Amino acid sequence: MILPIGPIHPGLKEPVRLKLKTQGEKVINAEIDFGYVHRGIERVIEGKTWQKGIYLSERVCGICSYIHTQTFAETFEKIAGERVPLRAQYLRSLTNELDRIQSHFIANSTYFKAIEHETLFMYMLHLREPIMDAIELLTGNRVNMGWNVVGGVRMDAEEKHLNSIYQIITNLEKEYDKYVEMFEEGPLLALRSKDVGKMSKKDAIKGRAVGPIGRGSGLKHDVREEHHTYKDEFDWKVIWRKEGDNFARTMNRFDEITESIKIIKQIIENIPSGDVRKKITIPAGYADWRNEAPRGELAYMAETNGNLIQNISIRTPSIMNIDVCGKYMLQDVATVADAVATYASVDPCVACAERVIILNEKGEKTEFDGLHKVKYLQ
Amino acid sequence: MPMSSVIWYLYEFARKSWAESFAIAKTNAEIVETPERFRDFPQVFPEYCIACGACIAACPAPHAIKLIRSEDNTEEEGRTYPVINNRGCIRCGFCAEVCPTDPKTLTCGENHLIREDFTILPTEKMFVIDDYLCIRCKKCVKACQVEGAIVEEDNKIVIDQSKCIACGDCLDSCPVKGAIKGIYIDHVQEQKDIIKIIVNSLEESIEAKRDDISHLLDDEVYRFDFDIGDLVDRARSILSDDDIILDIFQKITDRLKLRIVTWDDEKCNRCQLCVNECPSGAITYNEEEDVVIRDAEKCLRCSICYQTCPFGVAGYYVARFLLDPLSLDTGVIHVTVKPSQLPIGAD
Numbered sequence: 001m002i003l004p005i006g007p008i009h010p011g012l013k014e015p016v017r018l019k020l021k022t023q024g025e026k027v028i029n030a031e032i033d034f035g036y037v038h039r040g041i042e043r044v045i046e047g048k049t050w051q052k053g054i055y056l057s058e059r060v061c062g063i064c065s066y067i068h069t070q071t072f073a074e075t076f077e078k079i080a081g082e083r084v085p086l087r088a089q090y091l092r093s094l095t096n097e098l099d100r101i102q103s104h105f106i107a108n109s110t111y112f113k114a115i116e117h118e119t120l121f122m123y124m125l126h127l128r129e130p131i132m133d134a135i136e137l138l139t140g141n142r143v144n145m146g147w148n149v150v151g152g153v154r155m156d157a158e159e160k161h162l163n164s165i166y167q168i169i170t171n172l173e174k175e176y177d178k179y180v181e182m183f184e185e186g187p188l189l190a191l192r193s194k195d196v197g198k199m200s201k202k203d204a205i206k207g208r209a210v211g212p213i214g215r216g217s218g219l220k221h222d223v224r225e226e227h228h229t230y231k232d233e234f235d236w237k238v239i240w241r242k243e244g245d246n247f248a249r250t251m252n253r254f255d256e257i258t259e260s261i262k263i264i265k266q267i268i269e270n271i272p273s274g275d276v277r278k279k280i281t282i283p284a285g286y287a288d289w290r291n292e293a294p295r296g297e298l299a300y301m302a303e304t305n306g307n308l309i310q311n312i313s314i315r316t317p318s319i320m321n322i323d324v325c326g327k328y329m330l331q332d333v334a335t336v337a338d339a340v341a342t343y344a345s346v347d348p349c350v351a352c353a354e355r356v357i358i359l360n361e362k363g364e365k366t367e368f369d370g371l372h373k374v375k376y377l378q
Numbered sequence: 379m380p381m382s383s384v385i386w387y388l389y390e391f392a393r394k395s396w397a398e399s400f401a402i403a404k405t406n407a408e409i410v411e412t413p414e415r416f417r418d419f420p421q422v423f424p425e426y427c428i429a430c431g432a433c434i435a436a437c438p439a440p441h442a443i444k445l446i447r448s449e450d451n452t453e454e455e456g457r458t459y460p461v462i463n464n465r466g467c468i469r470c471g472f473c474a475e476v477c478p479t480d481p482k483t484l485t486c487g488e489n490h491l492i493r494e495d496f497t498i499l500p501t502e503k504m505f506v507i508d509d510y511l512c513i514r515c516k517k518c519v520k521a522c523q524v525e526g527a528i529v530e531e532d533n534k535i536v537i538d539q540s541k542c543i544a545c546g547d548c549l550d551s552c553p554v555k556g557a558i559k560g561i562y563i564d565h566v567q568e569q570k571d572i573i574k575i576i577v578n579s580l581e582e583s584i585e586a587k588r589d590d591i592s593h594l595l596d597d598e599v600y601r602f603d604f605d606i607g608d609l610v611d612r613a614r615s616i617l618s619d620d621d622i623i624l625d626i627f628q629k630i631t632d633r634l635k636l637r638i639v640t641w642d643d644e645k646c647n648r649c650q651l652c653v654n655e656c657p658s659g660a661i662t663y664n665e666e667e668d669v670v671i672r673d674a675e676k677c678l679r680c681s682i683c684y685q686t687c688p689f690g691v692a693g694y695y696v697a698r699f700l701l702d703p704l705s706l707d708t709g710v711i712h713v714t715v716k717p718s719q720l721p722i723g724a725d
Contacts, residue, residue, distance in 0.1 A: 052438035055470045133413075140417035140487045146470040154475070155415070155487075 003336065007036045011340060013110070014350035016322075020330070020339055027339045030330035032322055038354040042312050050076055050150060050282060053309050057300075058144050060314060061352040063106060066099040067293040068314075069148035075300045076150045078287040080280050087274045088152035089229040094165075094267045095138060095147060097260040101172075102131045103294035104212075104253040107347035111250055112183075114344035115192040115337075123179050127172060134165045152277030166268045173261055180254045193247035197329040197342030200244060207324035210317045211296025213346050216252045217244035223292040234266050246345040253347075282306055293317055295347055318353040321346045417471055417487030424459035426483045431543025433460050433473035433484055434523045442466035443473060445524040447541070458524075458541070460484065503544050503560040507535050511557040518548035518558060556633050562625065568617045572626055575612055577634065580604065584638055584697055584715060591695055592640055594717050604711040606701075624706050631701040631711060637679040638715070640693035641672045652683040652692070685720055694718040 003022050007015040015036035021028045041060055045053045057072040058065045070092055077083060084092075109124035132142050138157055139145035147153055183189055199209070204217040214221060215238070222238040224230040239255040241248040288301040296317030303311040325346040333339045390396070412418075429445060437443050443460050450456045460473070460483065471486035507518075507528075512535055519535070522528045527541040528548060537548070544560075552558045562569065583604055584591070591600055606627065613623045648668060653661050660676035661683060663669075672683075672692075684694035700712045 048438070051436065051472070055438040055468060055472065059468075136413050137415060140415045140471075141469065144468065144470075146417070146468075146472075154471075161415075 005340070007033075011114075014348075016348070016350045018326075018339075018343060020336060022336065025335050027330060027333040027336060030326050030339065032326035034322075034350070034354060036354075037351050038356065039351070040356075042314060042355075045309055045312050047308055047310075049307055050304060050309055053312070054149060055146060057314070058146065061293075061316065061349055062143065063349060064099060064103045064294045064352075065144055066095055066147070067291055067298055069145070070096060071289055071291040071293075071298055071300045072302075073148045073150045074291065075287050075289040075302045076282055076304070077280065078289055079285040079302070079304060080150075080282050082278075082280055083228070084152045085275045085278060086272050087156075088276045090233070090267050090271045091138075091153050091157055091276060092148065093229050093234070094157075094264060094271075095135065095145070097264050097267075098131055098135050098138070098165075100294045101257050101260050102128050102135070104257050105131070107294075108250055108253055110347070111246070111341065111344045114341040115189070117189060117192075120179070120182060120189075123182075127176070127179065130168045130172060134168045137161055137164060149277065150282070151280040152275070154277070156276045162268050162271065166265070169261055169264050176257070176261075183254070184251065190247065192338070192341065193250065194243075194245055196246045196338050197325075197333060197345060198243075198245045199324060199328045203328040204244070204324065207327055208320045209296075209324045210320055211293070211347075212249055212252045212256065213321045213324065214296065215240040216249035218242045221297075223290050223297050227291065230263075233270075234263050236263050236266075246342055249345050286311075295349060295352075296321060314355060316349070316352040316355065318347075318349040319355065322348050322350075322353055415487065417469055419464055419467055419469060420462050420471065420473055420484045420486040422460055422462060423481070423483050423485075424457055426479045426481055427457070427459040428479055428483075429458035429524075429541070429543070430478060431524065431545060432476045432478055434543065435545055436472050436476040438470065438472065439466050439468045442468070443523075445543070447524075447526055503546065504539065504563050505537055505542060505544060505546070505548060505558060505560050507537055508557050508559060509534055511554050513554055513557070515553060517551045517553060521547045521551035523547055556629070559629065560625075562622050565617055565619070565622065569622065569626060571616055572613045572623065573630065576609055576627070576630055577636075579609060580634075580697075580699065580711070580713070581636055581638075584636065584695075584713065587715075588640055591638070591715055592642070592693055594695070594715075596717055596719070599714055599716040601712065601714050604699075604713050606706070606709055606711055610706050620706060624704070627701055627706070627709070628704060631699040634699055636697040636699075637681070638693075638695040638697060639672075639674075639677060639679055639681070639684065640695070642691050642693065643669070645689045645691045646670055647689055649688070651686050651688070655682050655686045657682065681718065681720055684718065694720065 001022055003020040005018040005020065006012050007017045012018075017033035017036075019031040019033065021030065041056060045056050048056070054069050054072050057068045060068050073084075083089070105124050105128035109121045109128070112118070112120040112124065135145065136142050138161060139147040140155070147155070199207075199213075199217045201218040203209075204214050204219045209217065209219060210221070218240060220238055220240045224236075225238065230236070236259055239252055239259055241252050282304060284304060284306045286301075286303040288299060290297055290299045292298070293316070298317055299315040301311075301313040302309060325343060325348070329342050329346070330339055333342060431445065434443050434445060442463050444463065445458055446461050447458045448456045469486070474482060474484045474486035477484045514530075514533075514535060516530070516535065519528045519530070523545055524541050524543055526538065527543070528535060528537050530536075546560060549558050549560055587600075587602065594600055610623065613626075614620075617623060646669075648663070648670060650663050650670065653663050653670065657680060658676050658678050660673045660678070662671050662673070664671055670691075681694045684692040695715050695717055697713055697715045699714075701709050702712060703709055
């Protein structure tokens with residue numbers, strides 16, 4: 001039989017529809033439907049000035065909102081052919097890593113909720129709270145920070161702020177291993193996580209999995225390796241695993257938090273002094289830029305006439321990750337409960353993933369000229 | 379109600395600790411402390427506002443800021459100042475960043491990098507409403523960001539230039555092409571010169587094709603393309619700003635309707651009806667040579683001679699224009715000439 005979960009369901013945080021084809025308790029395959037929360041942010045941004053666009057791009061995602069502003073800013077800095085001052089690059093990386101830590105904590109806590117381990121779920125949120133305080137201390141707000149602008153960042157961090165962030169990070173590091181060990185060595189947790197929702201490396205490449213989901217299946221790919229700040233300034237390594245099951249994805253996120261803590265310590269120890277913002281004049285042009293969001297590779301393509309944004313296209317990582325979840329992970333899962341846990345383990349962010357590409361009847365990408373010409377395919 | 383619960387209630391409310399905690403209960407604001415760099419809704423100090431509208435032009439959220447003007451009283455004029463709508467505000471603090479006054483009218487958050495060289499001011503345009511084309515739908519009044527900048531006076535919609543901040547929202551909202559015009563304030567004389575050049579050369583080009591036009595039937599139209607390359611070069615020698623030149627070209631081709639009067643001497647029977655009718659005295663009768671002469675310089679193109687003449691000496695045509703594509707380099711003006719539909723012959 002076909003077991004529908006959603007679009008409105010107490011187990012799902014965001015509206016999406018899981019259609020599980022079951023045989024008794026066993027899930028044979030699954031299908032995931034989108035289209036319930038499309039907001040058309042790109043359309044709203046088009047025709048506005050680039051100074052305004054950055055605040056709207058922040059609203060694409062509700063959890064990893066920071067990286068959207070950084071990618072937006074770096075896309076327009078690429079059009080201008082300039083780079084921001086080094087201190088601003090350091091501060092951007094600092095916020096990016098803090099944001100990654102809190103996003104991974106919330107992703108793992110959601111997974112623990114899905115496998116009914118409420119204790120770890122609470123512990124994860126408890127660990128996340130000081131990180132949110134650190135973000136608020138640095139930028140002024142918890143989620144929608146409004147901290148990046150094209151040309152740098154809007155506020156300078158003082159010595160005392162950096163010191164208290166360092167304090168928060170060292171406190172986290174002290175007790176962090178205890179919680180990771182709880183997950184890594186707990187026998188019941190292993191029973192629910194290991195060998196569940198397996199995806200091979202071949203499938204991950206075929207389905208274009210990115211971020212911790214791809215890296216959990218042995219796909220060693222992190223866009224931060226190509227980013228100029230991370231490449232030149234910091235000493236770090238890409239975390240990846242071979243197993244490709246729920247355990248590997250969750251552990252991959254835990255290990256990435258450790259790596260982020262390492263980067264944050266380097267940033268605060270070596271941060272250079274200087275200006276945090278410079279004036280940038282944007283010429284007419286087109287550019288694209290990719291960055292590593294907590295969930296994977298995020299791409300922005302933007303076209304401007306120097307003042308207004310004429311065209312913008314955003315590709316978020318969740319699109320590919322939710323897609324591979326439906327295609328390859330939810331095949332022959334033992335129980336329905338495991339299927340839901342597998343869905344939670346890919347860290348789905350549905351509001352991010354609701355983007356639109358306009359295709360013509362032959363399946364080629366075309367320009368959008370008016371809603372009246374669009375036909376919705378069944 | 380059973381007796382036991384009454385006793386329980388009495389016992390519960392008579393507790394000493396309950397009374398104590400009730401007396402020293404704290405409000406929410408006392409318990410929660412605001413973080414140091416927390417960015418709340420913007421604070422407004424109306425006394426510093428100069429009503430430049432930079433905050434409105436910069437705000438990324440719709441309907442978050444509105445400029446409001448308080449009423450005049452006997453002591454001083456009403457003051458214009460921004461008001462923040464907390465439902466629309468996204469607390470980005472961009473308005474505080476762009477505010478050009480010193481001290482700031484708007485402040486938002488602490489330690490913001492607020493510097494003069496990052497401010498953005500509105501465009502250098504003036505917006506006027508063409509009363510002839512306006513249909514009084516009042517969409518611009520609703521769209522206007524400033525209270526009282528667009529008002530209805532004597533059944534006309536008027537923009538109050540002292541309040542307008544030149545944001546251009548009215549232009550976007552207007553359903554009639556050309557009813558609201560954005561005019562560049564600078565280089566007015568140069569703009570006039572360019573307009574003269576364009577109109578004159580368009581008229582000359584149509585006059586040159588008189589032979590083709592004069593054979594047109596009532597329901598026929600004559601089309602030809604006019605290359606603007608030469609005109610653009612001449613306009614650029616007067617004014618170097620391409621944006622303004624393109625704006626002028628667009629407005630002319632949208633709005634201009636040229637009337638052409640042709641004169642066929644061979645059909646004339648010297649009845650002299652038109653000489654008396656002509657309002658500007660452009661048509662005269664020369665008695666010595668027995669000929670009626672039309673002076674094109676004085677002619678108003680009012681079409682009265684065309685309507686009066688019983689022999690069809692005067693021809694009357696209307697030309698319209700379209701610039702496509704909208705660009706100075708590749709653009710071509712498409713000219714459409716069609717005969718007038720006015721009744722002919724004196725009544």
